[in-house]
Amino acid sequence: MRIENSFIPVHGVGETTERRLWENGITHWEEFDGSVVGDTLADRIDAFIDDGWTHLDDGDVSPFAERLPASSRWRLYENVRQETCFLDIETTGLDASCNDVTTVSLHRGGDTKTFVQGRDLTANRLSRELEESALLVTFNGQRFDVPFLETCYDLEISVPHVDLLYPCKKLGLDGGLKAIEQEVGIERDHPDISGRDAVRLWHEYERGDESALETLVEYNRADTKNMQPLLDVVADRLHEAVFEAARQPE
Structure with missing residues (x-):
């Protein structure tokens, strides 16, 4: 549609x-x-x-x-499929006023980039990436990812935004991203870890464990990349339920 x-x-x-x-x-x-x-x-x-x-x-x-x-x-x-940017962040907690963003992954046009705090994660870099996007897609990003980035990096993110949480609910798909992925048959290449694990991995990296950062980045990238096939599934199902259903003779 x-x-x-x-x-x-x-x-x-x-x-x-x-x-x-x-x-x-x-x-x-x-x-x-x-x-x-x-x-x-x-x-x-x-x-x-x-x-x-x-x-x-x-x-x-x-x-x-x-x-x-x-x-x-x-x-x-x-x-704007080719100019759509799928975004996911990892943080050290849930409060942007006292916690930090650790990694940000963006997936657009088949390419995934990950920025890491203390290396290449900056307000200017995020702004440039978002300016190149016609549409932003997140999961629960309206309430979490976007305001968190705006607070921590003094940004105003004005890219048109699709928060997958809401069209998923319209289809009766409830729960977190990974639970919904499993329900619609999307598989992950890497072992599943939790948000709490993501915080632990970051602190282990801060103590010198580079492999912990590699695992954290893989997790962040998987969350980001998997949003594209999820949106494909959701858009197809809603197209059938909303548009095609109306065109069928009763």
């Missing part, structure tokens, strides 16, 4: 109205002809579509992200 199939970013269009448009064969912006809805709403939709094409030509999905509910922002993914 692409942004051009969506009408709910328009003020006054909810899921019921959008579904009615789809059921009447209006499944793409190009097919909208002003029918099905009233004149005032039709004018709003026309204006939204005109502006929407301009934003898509510029590769900017932020206006759509601002208008979509968190559970529906997965719709942005297909338009």
